[in-house]
Amino acid sequence: MLTVAFPALAFDTNCYVLAPSAGEECVIVDPGIGVEETLREVLTTHRLRPAAVLLTHGHVDHVWSVTAVCGADTAAYIHTDDRYRLVDPLGNSNPGLVAMLEQQFGSKARWAEPTNVVEIKDRARLRLGGMEFEVLHAPGHTEGSVMFGTAAVPDGIRDQVEVDRTMLSGDVLFAGSIGRTDLPGGDHGAMMRSLRDVVLPLPDTTLVLPGHYHATTMAHERATNPYLTDLPA
Template sequence: MLTIAFPALAFDTNCYVLAPAAGEECVIVDPGIGVEDTLREVLATHRLRPAAVLLTHGHVDHVWSVTPVCGADTAAYIHTDDRYRLVDPLGQSNSGLAAMLEQQFGSRASWAEPSNVVEIRDRARLTLAGLEFDVLHAPGHTEGSVMFGTDGVPDGVADQVDVDRTMLTGDVLFAGSIGRTDLPGGDHGAMLRSLRDVVLPLPDTTLVLPGHYHATTMAHERTTNPYLRDLPA
């Protein structure tokens, strides 16, 4: 599976592009702040055509570029419980974020809702760009946080580590940490339940592609991540 990852210009949010191979349709995951230029280069270099945009949750640092990336035709997929966040993600953020974006990019921050939004639910199976994704609802960071799992692994990775499946975890699980739960819509109790019931059952051979920081594996996180290791029974 062709997999390209690069950070957004703010908050180091990971944007992912996945496709069966170069020259095919692709899926874009979490197009954050200021990713449009890099994304255009990636698509042109690998001759990729966007078939869909997957959103792990509705925070502004993960969805900011979804509307220009989708254009008029490409659908954005988001869990039903986070759908409301696409109405005005900037207005739902802290008051200083708009000023920060204006200072960084030199223009007043504005938002337009994507025209084609598909609401998804737990355990849905999506077939997009020749790839299949399982949707796992894992609330806690936000009400509608999800993880997207696929049986493919990035080209060359299986030769280096023992993995046979990929999970895009958004801000549910990071290498050595988890997403914060003190923002509006966050719920620490729900996060603990998601970690226990949704994350921990993932096989050790799962490659974890998180919303921030570097990739990891479930085998590594199960033994080293304090939020998983110290979960209450």
């Protein structure tokens, strides 16, 4: 699987581009703040055509560029419980964040809702861009936070670590940490249940591509991540 990852201009939110190979359709995951130029370069370099945009949740740092990326035709996929966030993610954001965006980009922060939005639910299977993804609902960071799993792995990764599947974990699981639960819509109890019931059952051979920071594996996180090692039964 061709996999390109790069950080957005704010909050180091990871944007991912996945495709079976160069010259084919691709899936874009979490197009955050200011990713459009880099994304265009990636699509041009690898001759890729967007088939869909997957959103792990509705926070503005993960969805800011979704409407520009989708245009009028490409669908954006988001869990039903976070669908409301696409109506006005700025209105659900801290005023300080909005002010920062306006200062950084030199204009008033404006939002336009995507034209084509597909609501998804737990355990849905999506066939997109020649790849198949399973939706795992894992609330806690937001009500509709999800992880997207696929049996494919990035090209060359098996030469570095023992993995046989990939999980795009959004802000559910990071290398050594988890997403915060003190923002509107967050729920610490729900996060603990998601870690116990959704994250911990993942095989050790799962490559984890998180919404922030670097990639990791379930084997490593199971052994070292304090939020998993100290998880109550």
